[in-house]
Amino acid sequence: MEQITSENLQEKTAEATKSRINILIENIRKVIHVDKLKLEYIIASKIAGGHVILADTHGVGKTSLARALAGSIDNSNLKSPDAEIKIEPFSRIQCTVDLLPQDIIGFTRIDGKDGKFIFNKGPIFANFVLCDEINLLTPKTQGSFFQAMEEQKVSVEGKTYSLPSPFFIIATMNLEGAHLFPLPAPQLDRFMIQVSMGIPGFEDERSIVNQHSRSDGWQTFESVLKGEELILWHDMIDKVTIHQELVDYIVKAVRATRENPYILNGASPRAGVKLSRLARALSLVRGLNYVTPDIIKELYVPAISHRIVVKENAGVPIDILADIINSITVGR
Numbered sequence: 001m002e003q004i005t006s007e008n009l010q011e012k013t014a015e016a017t018k019s020r021i022n023i024l025i026e027n028i029r030k031v032i033h034v035d036k037l038k039l040e041y042i043i044a045s046k047i048a049g050g051h052v053i054l055a056d057t058h059g060v061g062k063t064s065l066a067r068a069l070a071g072s073i074d075n076s077n078l079k080s081p082d083a084e085i086k087i088e089p090f091s092r093i094q095c096t097v098d099l100l101p102q103d104i105i106g107f108t109r110i111d112g113k114d115g116k117f118i119f120n121k122g123p124i125f126a127n128f129v130l131c132d133e134i135n136l137l138t139p140k141t142q143g144s145f146f147q148a149m150e151e152q153k154v155s156v157e158g159k160t161y162s163l164p165s166p167f168f169i170i171a172t173m174n175l176e177g178a179h180l181f182p183l184p185a186p187q188l189d190r191f192m193i194q195v196s197m198g199i200p201g202f203e204d205e206r207s208i209v210n211q212h213s214r215s216d217g218w219q220t221f222e223s224v225l226k227g228e229e230l231i232l233w234h235d236m237i238d239k240v241t242i243h244q245e246l247v248d249y250i251v252k253a254v255r256a257t258r259e260n261p262y263i264l265n266g267a268s269p270r271a272g273v274k275l276s277r278l279a280r281a282l283s284l285v286r287g288l289n290y291v292t293p294d295i296i297k298e299l300y301v302p303a304i305s306h307r308i309v310v311k312e313n314a315g316v317p318i319d320i321l322a323d324i325i326n327s328i329t330v331g332r
Helices: 008-029 035-048 062-070 139-151 202-212 227-239 242-260 270-287 293-307 317-327
Strands: 052-058 088-094 106-110 117-123 126-132 153-156 158-162 168-174 191-195 263-265
Touching: 008 035, 008 062, 008 227, 035 052, 035 062, 035 191, 035 227, 035 270, 052 062, 062 088, 062 126, 062 168, 062 270, 088 263, 106 153, 117 158, 139 153, 153 168, 168 227, 191 293, 242 270, 242 293, 270 293, 293 317
Parallel strands: 052 168, 052 191, 088 126, 126 168
Antiparallel strands: 106 117, 153 158
């Protein structure tokens, strides 16, 4: 009989997690064509408690992807951290230039009958929040996400309200268009990863047309996971091993962005924290109970590119970052 140790128990748990996550991935890909690798990144970010930017041009399926991910997870049995506030499993914020902070986080009003103050929650009170076209928001309204993304709380007129667990924001961002407002650096730094779905090749685009030209494409779509599983996986991340040599590798790679002659503003220490946690989450997604150097190297560009500002005419951030990570070696 096989001897049960903490190591092989963790390995079996990680393998079981990978199997469940593959079910989630295949369910999403039933209704939206998306690269499996990028979907792994998004799911890892969600498990890690981070948030995701989908930065692309119009019409590549950003909103459909968010809808499929949200619809694949049943959060109906999760309890609200505040008994007075009902938490929605999913909410969508369609961003426009005239949206105000209270349209997102909520506001307090006076009840006309008894004169009591009543809090009207905003769409931020959900397990899964789709913020569609976030860079259409004015800087003032973009600021309403700061506390929610960092502390999982919002403050309205001096009172603080807790947001639920799991809590996940996926924001779509257009790269071209009128009336766009750049996201401030502190907000970009709060997103764990930025992913571009990209323009598909001919065969993939043909599959998209065949799949999405049918009116009944979503009729049989349903959830395949419970929200409780996400919370369990979130707690498992701390048990994924990351050796000190790999922590040093992350720190050197992040610090190198502040010393590079082509980068105006480098990544903050928060970037290293997010990259470490994301690497452990992606390891879990792939059925590993430890982080490898290759996983860190693979995640470095999508986890850091939105956190830096390059100098004028210095080149593309992803190329600069690729050169940086290729020049750094891992310890023994």
